[in-house]
Structures are given as structure tokens and as C-alpha cells.
Amino acid sequence: MISIPEAISIVKKHSEPLLKNTTKQVEKAGGYLLFEDVTSPINMPPFRQSAMDGYALHLHEDLNYNLIGEVKAGDSHQPVLKKGEAVRIFTGAAVPDSANAVMMQEKVIKTENHITLEQQGTIQQNIRPLGEQVKTGDIALKAGTKLTPAAIGYLMSLGITKVSVFKKPNIAIVTTGNELIEAGQDLAFGKIYESNSKMLLSALYSLKFYDVTLYKVDDNYTKTIETLNTAINDKDLVLITGGISVGDYDFVGKALNQLQVEEHFYKVKQKPGKPLFYGKKNNTQIFALPGNPAAALSCFYVYVYIALQKLMNRDVLELPRIEANSISSFKKKGDRPQFLKAIYNTGTVEILEGQNSSMLQTFALSNALVYAPETVTEINKGDTIEVIQLPV
Known part of the structure; x- marks a missing residue:
């Protein structure tokens, strides 16, 4: 023994x-680890993108601009702006190549086909640059990365539909x-x-x-x-x-x-x-x-x-073990270390009644196991004890 x-x-x-590896549809790969690096097939964002609702500007020294059009998210047209011209733009929309700043709508006064800025804009203000997150051919996620919901969303945003994961x-x-x-x-x-x-x-x-x-x-x-x-x-x-x-x-x-x-x-x-x-x-x-x-x-x-x-080739192998203060008492029989069904709650732990190995009723209420080592014969209220947190 x-x-x-x-x-x-x-x-x-x-x-x-x-x-061993297997190929999974990205949307069904949650919880898996990537078997190999994933490179991005596109720039993300794939175009200069407006970070907010407002007005795309071709900056000049004046605060007044002529409004010549509108660009919504998903639009593919590219208005050409001269100095002192602006277009209405919305979050996520493609910023025209001829625009060099976006002013948020809260800092703009609009009158018919003209706008007046409350303050001067700065170059590239509120513009997400091409490839800000990742550039074409760069590593998007490294091998071994766990595919969390955020990782799934990120890969889908790059147009990636399948990945090689650890089986x-x-x-x-x-x-x-x-x-x-x-x-x-x-x-x-x-x-x-x-x-x-x-x-x-x-x-x-x-x-x-x-x-x-x-x-x-x-x-x-x-x-x-x-x-x-x-x-x-x-x-x-x-x-x-x-x-x-x-x-x-x-x-x-x-x-x-x-x-x-x-x-x-x-x-x-x-x-x-x-x-x-x-x-x-x-x-x-x-x-x-x-x-x-x-x-x-x-x-x-x-x-x-x-x-x-x-x-699964994961780095963390054991369930979390933490220390907690006991709010109950327990007398251990025999000299064997014992795993006791318990309820952990923000720094405290309650050892439950009914610790028999054939009984599941107590386990059904538990979210933790208290580890009582060989040297411990009795646990008293207020004692600091080791707790294994169970998956929930």
C-alpha cells in the first residue's frame, strides 16, 4: 500500500x-488545444476601420467641414475627400483612403451639409489601422492554445473554419x-x-x-x-x-x-x-x-x-487546492488520510455529515473535498485546512 x-x-x-491530432470545425472545437500554429489568412481588421460613430475627415486647419456623403458598416464604396471635406461614418465601417481622422459625433455640430468640430482632430484619430490585431501570414494563435469561446470567435473573425487540435x-x-x-x-x-x-x-x-x-x-x-x-x-x-x-x-x-x-x-x-x-x-x-x-x-x-x-498535454494537471477556515468539526477514525465531502464558500468550508464511501447524497451537495492528512486526527471550527475545489 x-x-x-x-x-x-x-x-x-x-x-x-x-x-494525436484531429481536425475540428472551429465552432465545435471549444475546450480543445491547438495541435499546430494557426496563421491568419487575412489582415484583421481587413481595412482601416472606424472605431466609433462620427465623421471621417480629411483634416485641414479650420474646424468647419463640408459633408459630402455617408459610409455605413458593410459599404464598399470609397468616397474621395478633399481637404476640409467629411463623410458621416459608423462604427466598424471602412474609412475612406482619403480620410485621415474620425471625430466622434458627440464632438460635432451638424447643420445641413456642414459640420463644425468642437476641437481640432489629430492624424489617425479613432481609426483602427489595417492589420491592427493580426496581419496576413502572422501567427494568430500558437500551438497548445486552449480554444476558449473568445478564441473561437477570434478564429471565426479571420474566416477560419477548421483547425487541427489535439485529439x-x-x-x-x-x-x-x-x-x-x-x-x-x-x-x-x-x-x-x-x-x-x-x-x-x-x-x-x-x-x-x-x-x-x-x-x-x-x-x-x-x-x-x-x-x-x-x-x-x-x-x-x-x-x-x-x-x-x-x-x-x-x-x-x-x-x-x-x-x-x-x-x-x-x-x-x-x-x-x-x-x-x-x-x-x-x-x-x-x-x-x-x-x-x-x-x-x-x-x-x-x-x-x-x-x-x-x-491532453495540459500544463495544469491537478484540481485547484486552496486553504480555508473550517466552520465545522470532524473526528477522523483510523490513521488513513481522508478526503471529506464539503461545501466551500469564499474562504470557509463546511465538512458535511455522511462521509461513508457508499453514500452519494452528501457528495451530491458538495463542491469540494477537504484533505485530512494522516497526522490530523481531528478538525475543529476555525482550523485552516486544505480544500480541493471540484469542477462545477
């Missing part, structure tokens, strides 16, 4: 970036257990509704990992081998829930051994989630998570999350 820091270090060491891993979730049935069926005595696969699926979806396949296998050694072999051969990451302990009908460990999966660790000194397995076969990473739902989800956020970020 290894420590939590050792287990985290091992996952970081043996998780490797997927380094996200394809993932298998394998649930085991004779006692599990699908929600919607009659609940026969001795059966329970299966929830772990949908819980983990939802966690993956919330992190924008959508290529996920669900497998269900009964407590049967041969079928467990067959199912795991299929998943391992087809996927980049395999998450197994249940069957990893040492009971008579826990076949996952034996099946992984039979399939020659390289074990990097099995069992972590922690609560919940002690019977956690992590290993690899070829380039496929395998986590065998505990069957108890709260334990499985805790292990997902502490360990699987790291592997997912590493697969």
Missing part, C-alpha cells in the same frame, strides 16, 4: 500526452457486478440500481470528454477477461468500477493480471478509495476504481483527472 503523494506522482510519471482520448467505463440493474427496471430483492457508470460519464462530459463507451459485465471470470481485453485494445483510457477487491467474486484483479497489464500500484493509504488500481498495457491507461460510488468519484477527481489532463 502506497501513500497518496506517491500514487499521484506515479500517475503523473506514467501518463503521457496522446499527441481527446477515447474512454471505456466498465462496470462489474451481478447485483447491478439499470434504472427503470423493477428492483428485485438483492439488486441495486447501477449508478457508477452514469456518474463517471457525467464527470467526463462535464470536463468535455465525450468519446466514451460503456461496458457492463457480470461477476464471471471469463467474461471479465473478454470485456476488459476489448476495452483495453480499443481505448486510450479504461475506467473499471467494482470487482477490484479480494472477494470470491472480485475478478478484475485476476483478469488484469491474465491480460498482462503492468501494475503501477494497487491500494492507496486513503479513505475512501483504498482498493485503487492503476496500470498500463501498451499505451492504454487502466484505473480500477472501488465499487462504492463516493470512493469511485473521489478517486476520479484525485487521480483520473490528472491522467486526463496529461493525455
